[in-house]
Amino acid sequence: MELRIGWEALNPVVSYANRLACGPGFAFGPRFVRDHQFIYTAEGKGKAEIGGSVYGAGPGDLFYYGPGVPHRFEADDETPFVLYGLHFAPVGELPATGAVPYELPVDIRRGSDLPPVAEARLVLGDAAGGFAVPEHIALPPAFAEPFFASAAQYFRMADALHHLRGRALLVRFLTELHERIRQARAEQDPAASLLETVRTRLREQAGESYRREWLSAWTHYHENHAAALFGRLYGQSPHEYFLGCKLELAKQLLADENLSVLETSERLHFGSVHHFTRLFKRRVGCAPGAYRRMGRMV
Template identity: 25%
Template sequence: MEQLHAEDRRQLAYAHFREWSPSIHYAKYQSLPPGKLPRRRLYDYEILYVSQGEAATTIGETRYEWKAGQLIYLPAGLFHQNEVVSQPNAQFLGIHFDYFDELEVGSDEDMVVNEAHPLAEKFCREATNETFPPLSEQIIYTPSLLCVQLMEQLVEEFTTRPPGYELACKALMLNILSQLQRSRSTLHQRAADTVHGQRLVSLMKQMESSLAEAWSNKRLADLLLMNEDHAAKLFKQVAGQPPGEFLRSIRHREARRLLRETDLSVEEVGERTGCPDIHYFSRQFRKQEGLSPSMYRKLSRVL
């Protein structure tokens, strides 16, 4: 990790969980074309999740590559340069935050260091605890489906700003941080500990790329060459969810993305995510979100 100037060095703040009080400075979806972004460093912390495509980040002499389903954790004061490497673009979910509600942000410029006039007192501190080491010890994370859903909820709260959104964002961010700590044992690391782990990971990727197909427990068991009960048990060990719950989660996540980022009809979104009956799709979506697909799309495009 690249060394910082002494006066700008990031400080670790040892604090009990009850003292953590994160504030959100930015939470949005972005679509960026291929190419390198300017080299920079931040006063606050950033989580940048790739929902579609591939990206890379150069820190010092090291180039980190990350793809859809992964995120990069960028601490305050760290020189870095992000790059979109996929064609025709990449889709991101970005969150800027601090741990102790210590940075006043009026515009995006307040988060980025002006290298001609860096302000040492503005660099935010990173929380650590006797239970959790600092997240900055790791650069690339593979968040759980729950963590991704929490990040999506945070973006919605921050962009639509209903009454009490600041409190909701704070609570969501605390949950996201705890989920990232747990994800240090990633899906692939857990899979490596099981005999059929790699086959299960491959199967889950196949499910994500073919959401419209029928994925019954029997089909999964047949593909894994084992009985249904044993297949379901191993699946849950690796994915952290039973097969049916995992499938519902990734279908719903994709439905949300398609409603936000495309002009496909609600019926087409349902078909692409394994639910061609528009009425059933709408009922299930409303059950998860509390509003119809059409209203979700409308609200997601308010800002």
């Protein structure tokens, strides 16, 4: 089962975070958790079982699973691992100031007692691409460990800001993880340089009306295939990216030029001023006229 959340709707709540130094052969599970969870291996080694997959776990390995996904971790006898665990809800309200939820964050069940439906995947972003949080990925310790160490530290605090700090930390981690994975895919994707050219050309054509046939002309792929490759690499469709570029150009014209809203709409070929106004307000958060007036304020 997949849980898809738009980036703009991401509003996570960290419900538990901890560092655990495991003894030789220490194991937990099979179990499942009520929240989404990251397990990060800081030191040592062991084994991870998530759903039907088995992984070796060593320094830098990050694991993710959703609510109801059975999992088990077992430390090595000679070099047991040190783990960080972080439980979270992707969307939720922050607890009361200073409140720490001490309820055990896991349910331990076996066999037929495991839930029949599990949220096995968390996908962030729109339907054109989206970022599926990976079940397992190896990360540089210098990138990942400070996030989880800070989350564990914040969770132990009882001041008025510790829940807010946890939320901000997790949003930053997820966005940076997304960008890191996107860059890695771009380096491995043989079409990456061609698709980057498409992005450049879309920015250059932002003052025109969108034409889907550009994709085949610029890539020599069928336009549907080119759009699918673009969405996989960048997490949004070429048309969505083009609209973003067009609106950035509109914001620049509204702020810097003596153009009316109607003139701006016509210059950028939005089709109609009504369409331009609706799109601008939905994506920018205010009407073009209001944005134009703000550009003349200090």
